[in-house]
Amino acid sequence: MTPAVHAHDLVKRYDGMDRDAVSGLSFDIEPGAAIGLLGPNGAGKTTLIKMICGATVPTRGAVEVFGADPAAPSGATKRGIGVVHQSGPFDMMLPALDNLRITAAYKGLRWREVRPRVDELLTAFGLDGKVRQLVFTLSGGEMRRLQVIRALLGDPPLLLLDEPSAGLDVGGRLQVWSLLHELRRRHGTTMLWTSHYVEELERNCQRVLVVNHGRLVEFAAPRELADRFGGQVALVRPDSPRDTDGLLAVLGRGRPQLRVTAGDGHVEVRGQATRTRLPALLSDAEALGIGVGPVEYRTPSLEDAFLTLVGAGHDG
Incomplete structure (x- = not known):
């Protein structure tokens, strides 16, 4: 079976740096898995995510998403990846619904075809009454939920979650977790999930990639890591x-x-x-x-x- 994400001896060094941001990472993520990505600030997590979604290219080594290069000029692989950024940009002076319409167009989706799914997600995340509001009038938690909805447009086979519950209260966090579990159950979505809430990864991920100084430290189930190193x-x-x-x-x-x-x-x-x-x-x-x-x-x-x-x- 082709891995959802395959990384082989992956290296990234930015100009002016005296060390690699990512250094020799090799791992496979199976389709349909929920994998945590855990490491201290500066460990290379964001750089790794950027290479997986094709936003930057490796200095050396290779990364593939379902067997293809995510940075290929066609952009076909990249459009099949949903990303929840820590601070994803919106057009603050446009209504929430127009921001989703723009994202659909960028992904090559027909608005008429995806609108029922948009309405379903807006209802599930409690934003169906907010679609006409300008984005800058939404609360921080509402913007976060809008980011998740935007990433889910087109039901991408790979979802990169960078702090998906940041800024949410306990109820909002549990709601996001439940909806992401349902997404995996219904669509077999593969998820790579990074969070400062270690408990979030422990509760929601089958295995966890632990990285530090750009290198892979461990890749195992949360309970196994806790028993071996806790x-x-x-x-x-x-x-x-x-x-x-x-x-x-x-x-x-x-x-x-x-x-x-x-x-x-x-x-x-x-x-x-x-x-x-x-x-x-x-x-x-x-x-x-x-x-x-x-x-x-x-x-x-x-x-x-x-x-x-x-x-x-x-x-x-």
């Missing part, structure tokens, strides 16, 4: 809230193997050595007169694995 997490509560700072200082002696942070009335301890090193540190705390309350161990998450794989100092 380490162990413990929440330790002092008997008295006034002892939180003292408990934090004592448990901090476990660095650098353990990452220790203060929470709301507790101290959080993370790291592969948590279960082996924590008991001795708690004994030290009690010897100093710091009462130790309940210790709660929890299942590691994809976010825990991400911190291990790319370091705690990430900003995205």
Whole structure:
């Protein structure tokens, strides 16, 4: 079966840079899959997305979308890719419906044929009453939903989602997730999904591409990554809230193997050595007169694995 996305030794270096933005990436994405793309800011995620949608070409290596070059002059492959940008441009002085009409024309779609699908999406996203409003009058969340609708015009076989739920409240985020799941179920749409909400990828993606410094770190299922790299997490509560700072200082002696942070009335301890090193540190705390309350161990998450794989100092 031809992969939805095939990347082989993919390299991109921009003029004036002393290192590759993307360096030797190789992977395949199967048709119909929902794949997360996770990495800190500057990891190469945006550059990778640009190469997949044909907006920029590789310096070396190759990327194919359903077996074709997305940057081919014909533009046929590119028109079969829907993209939800972080800040996709609209004509702010045109109504929402006219913006969708322009997108349909750009994609070579007949407006009369796609209008029923447009109306269906507008209703599903709660924008059917907003179509005559100028875009600049819409709220941030409404613009975000309009971006998703625009990307879905023509039911593209590949959908690139760059922060699709940014700016949405919890209800709006759940609505977008549900509609994207339905899109995959009905049309077999392949999705490459990047988000600063690590939980979003954990809940919605079958596998996750983890990249850092332009290189592929891991490509596996969220649960597999959490189990392999998430380490162990413990929440330790002092008997008295006034002892939180003292408990934090004592448990901090476990660095650098353990990452220790203060929470709301507790101290959080993370790291592969948590279960082996924590008991001795708690004994030290009690010897100093710091009462130790309940210790709660929890299942590691994809976010825990991400911190291990790319370091705690990430900003995205």
